[in-house]
Each structure stands twice: as structure tokens, then as C-alpha cells.
Amino acid sequence: MILASCKTGPVNLFKTASPYELYQRKLSSAGLDKTAMGKAWIDAGQNSIAKALRIQVPYKEQGYFPAERVAATAFRFDVVRGQRLNIRLEKTPAADFMVYMDLWAFREGNSPKAIASADTLNASITVDVDENAEYLLRLQPELLKSGAYTLEIVSGPSLSFPVKTSGRKRIESLFGVGRDANTRRHEGIDIFGPKLTPVVASADGVVTRVGENNLGGLVVMMRPNGKNYTLYYAHLDKQLAVEGQQVKTGDTLGLMGNTGNASTTPPHLHFGIYTGGGAIDPLPFVNTDVATPKAITAATTNINATLRNSSKVSLRESPDSKALTLKTLEPSTIMLVEAATSSWYKATLPDGTTGYLPGKGLNQVNTGIRNIELKTSQLALYDAPLTAAPVKKTLDSGSRVNLLGKYEDFLLVKDREDETGWVRAGL
Known part of the structure; x- marks a missing residue:
């Protein structure tokens, strides 16, 4: 690699x-x-x-x-x-x-x-x-x-488009399609345009060959600076570059035509890329159709906020409803929202598990769910939902607290003095 x-x-x-x-x-x-x-x-x-x-x-x-x-x-x-x-x-x-x-x-x-x-x-x-x-x-x-x-x-x-005033929509034949009754595979892409359209250097580099062959007709080959592959321009009507010439991106190498085995087709450039291992697909190198990220629609006001979910939801490995589920979250599960992407949040659970979940159906915990009365076995207020966590304080017997959310076997509560922590559930 x-x-x-x-x-x-x-x-x-x-x-x-x-x-x-x-x-x-x-x-x-x-x-x-x-x-x-x-x-x-x-x-x-x-x-x-x-x-x-x-x-x-x-x-x-x-x-x-x-x-x-x-x-x-x-x-x-x-x-x-x-x-x-x-x-x-x-x-x-x-x-x-x-x-x-x-x-x-x-x-x-x-x-x-x-x-x-x-x-x-x-x-x-x-x-x-x-x-x-x-x-x-x-x-x-x-x-x-x-x-x-x-x-x-x-x-x-990573390369400039090899035809002047053209783009992805003019590519009509892709890499790997069958040729000559499927006896061989297309080793490049075909870019169509008017005859004599300039074909140009896709990078700074040196022209390594100007010649002619049966398939490609009039051809030009160039090696981009610092790269381990060669660019191949074929079916030219006229070659303007010379071997050994140093060229800059956008310099004209020749004019589009239909020489070689393209004599019965409309004018086009056959553009290929060759490495020591043979031909590779040139489309990703020159494809001008560039996707942009989705707009962020999840409310960014919830970033760095502690939230709870209103219904059961999957925490996923990717912001995609078909992605691997890391955990299934029961209603009122506590989480910290770290980031927003498209309509999703990236959130971390109290145990450190981080994943993505939809941005809808989450609520901040500043408003409690209901008041509950603690049992005697629930009076330790922990700093985290773990029995090994530090005890922040010991609550009075019969204390009533505001329930903010849950995580596994613990409840997140706020007492009358606005101290927030975790107590054990169901004891």
C-alpha cells in the first residue's frame, strides 16, 4: 500500500x-x-x-x-x-x-x-x-x-480534467466494459466532444511519448511529477506536444479526433492511466462530480448537553439507520451529546460508549420526569452509575428526589438542594 x-x-x-x-x-x-x-x-x-x-x-x-x-x-x-x-x-x-x-x-x-x-x-x-x-x-x-x-x-x-471545456457528463464509456465481443476490456474512459477540442495535461509533468499505434491512433503519454503512473491520451487528430517536454496543468497536448480504431465513432479522447501493474480506472482521478456533505439539521443547541431519549432507540456505529447497532437504549437513557452531523447526534453514554442516534426524540434533563421517594437502600448518591464510583453524599431516609433519567441499573436524580447524582434502581 x-x-x-x-x-x-x-x-x-x-x-x-x-x-x-x-x-x-x-x-x-x-x-x-x-x-x-x-x-x-x-x-x-x-x-x-x-x-x-x-x-x-x-x-x-x-x-x-x-x-x-x-x-x-x-x-x-x-x-x-x-x-x-x-x-x-x-x-x-x-x-x-x-x-x-x-x-x-x-x-x-x-x-x-x-x-x-x-x-x-x-x-x-x-x-x-x-x-x-x-x-x-x-x-x-x-x-x-x-x-x-x-x-x-x-x-x-486528484487530477485536472483532461479535456478543455468538458466535464463528467461527456464521459460515455467507462473503464472495464467489454470490447471486441468481450475479448478484451476497456482500459480507460472515453470523453466525447467536438473535433479538434484541445486535450490538456491533467497535472504538471513530462511528456514521455508521442507516437501512433493501431488501437489508439495518434497518442501522447505523460508522467505527472512525483507519481508512479503514466497518463495516456489516444485517438488524437493532432499531436502538439513533443517527447521530453515539461508541461504544466492545462497545457495543450493535442487535439481531439478519432484516429486508430475509433475511425467510425464520433471524435473523443480515450484517457487511460497505467502503472507497473497495468491499467487502472481513471475516473476517480478526474471525476468532476464532487459530493458535498449533508447540511446539519439536528439542533446544534443540544451539543455538549446531557439529554435523555423519549422512546427506545438504537445507538449506531454510523449516522445511518442501517448501520451496526452498538446498544439499544431504553426510554429515558442518559447521554452526553458531543456533536451533530446531518440529522444525527454523536453521543456518549455514561459507560463511555459513543455512537450515533437520530436527532429527534431527545430531551434535555433540566426538567425532571417525576418525583420519587427513595428506599433506604438508595440513599448513597454516586458520582457515576457505578457502585465503585465515589459517593457524593448520603441522602436522608425517605428523601424525595426528582428523577432525571436512567442508565442500566441506576437512576439519575436531583435532590432538594439541587445536587445531581446517581442512585441504585429497584432495590
Whole structure:
């Protein structure tokens, strides 16, 4: 698996330590890695990778990192060879709030490979994808800083379109379709247009061949700078480039025609990409149809709020009603909303499980469900829904409390002094 990051733009290629690693070294130098907070920060970064949620590109979310909670979030997603991956993070406040972005590629059976990193002084990552791959992106803020963020992940073509004044709609024959009674497969895409339409360099590079053959007729081949593949332009009416010529993106290489075995077809460009292993699909490299993320319609006022669900709902691995169910939540389950994406929320349960659920049917817990009287065995008010959690206080016998929600065998309650905590249920 070969993945390369663009050499332009605010990207650290891990030739030196990443911004994340430099920050972690600062924590260690100050001895903070031995404190509870420092250890929690390091653990949060590692755990987020293991619990990365699956998304589809394009993706957009708005979220919030609170200073009082040590947090990190991570995503897994697939990108197709030939696409250019663009990751952008905007944050509020723009200054004095650092978020570290780190990107890895997964190789089956192997550890993830570090690809690129950025901090929010340089809040973008751009990567050209040279193999079909699964990526993992982690976001983690510095300690003791609060802030909101908007993350956007999109993908588009890594090359410019090879025909002047044309686009995806003019492509009428795709890679891999049968040719000559299915005795061979089409090794490129056909882009139709008026005769003598300029065909242009899709990248900066060098012309490696100007020639003629039976299938392609008049052809030009060029090698983009820094890439391990060659671009093939065929059926030209006229060749304007010469071998060895250095060209820039958009320079005219020739004029569209129908030479070679295309003599009975309308003028078009056969555009192919060849590697050492043979022809590959050029469409992702030049496809101008770029999808944009769905608008965020879930109420962003609920971000960083504690909510409960009004009916049974599935917490899913992805913001998709068909995605894997991580947990089935009974009514009134307590959760913390961390982010919003399209019509979904990304939420974390009291046990640390994070997933997606629909943005409708959730209510804030500032209004209780009903008043209940506690039994003698319920007087310990815990800091978390665990019997091993610290006891915040011991309530008086016969106390009446406001029930705010539930989680498994615990109830979240508020007493008469507005102290909120967990008591055991059904004892």
C-alpha cells in the first residue's frame, strides 16, 4: 500500500515529530504525563483510535470539546484510489484553543501507517490517495481548553480534467466494459466532444511519448511529477506536444479526433492511466462530480448537553439507520451529546460508549420526569452509575428526589438542594 501526501499545504508528513507528538513531549517534560490529567489525555487519544466510529465521505459535523472533560474523537472511512482527500477544521475561539489532527491509513493485518498531521494553526490536511484504503482520523484538543469546532471531510479528483471545456457528463464509456465481443476490456474512459477540442495535461509533468499505434491512433503519454503512473491520451487528430517536454496543468497536448480504431465513432479522447501493474480506472482521478456533505439539521443547541431519549432507540456505529447497532437504549437513557452531523447526534453514554442516534426524540434533563421517594437502600448518591464510583453524599431516609433519567441499573436524580447524582434502581 502506497499512500502519499501532497507536498503543498499545511501538512506534516511525519519526517519529524507531529504536532501531537510534540505536545505530548511537552506534557512529559513538565511531568504531567505522571498526573491523573496527563495520563487521562494520553489514554483518551489511544482509546479513541480503538473506538473510532465509521463514517462515509463527504462528512461534516459540529462539535464541542469542554475543558473539564478530557476528550478525543476518531473516525474511520474509505477513500478510492485517485481521489484527493481534503480535511478541514474550523474552531471557535480561533486563537488560544488548539486541536490536533492526525491521519492514518490501515493496511489489513498490519498496524496503521501515519500519513499526515496538522494542528489548528494550520487547520487542513490534503492527501492524494494512491491505493484504495481505509483511513483513520483523530481529533484531540489540548488540555484545559474549551471550544467548538466544525469538521469537514470531502474527496474529489486528484487530477485536472483532461479535456478543455468538458466535464463528467461527456464521459460515455467507462473503464472495464467489454470490447471486441468481450475479448478484451476497456482500459480507460472515453470523453466525447467536438473535433479538434484541445486535450490538456491533467497535472504538471513530462511528456514521455508521442507516437501512433493501431488501437489508439495518434497518442501522447505523460508522467505527472512525483507519481508512479503514466497518463495516456489516444485517438488524437493532432499531436502538439513533443517527447521530453515539461508541461504544466492545462497545457495543450493535442487535439481531439478519432484516429486508430475509433475511425467510425464520433471524435473523443480515450484517457487511460497505467502503472507497473497495468491499467487502472481513471475516473476517480478526474471525476468532476464532487459530493458535498449533508447540511446539519439536528439542533446544534443540544451539543455538549446531557439529554435523555423519549422512546427506545438504537445507538449506531454510523449516522445511518442501517448501520451496526452498538446498544439499544431504553426510554429515558442518559447521554452526553458531543456533536451533530446531518440529522444525527454523536453521543456518549455514561459507560463511555459513543455512537450515533437520530436527532429527534431527545430531551434535555433540566426538567425532571417525576418525583420519587427513595428506599433506604438508595440513599448513597454516586458520582457515576457505578457502585465503585465515589459517593457524593448520603441522602436522608425517605428523601424525595426528582428523577432525571436512567442508565442500566441506576437512576439519575436531583435532590432538594439541587445536587445531581446517581442512585441504585429497584432495590
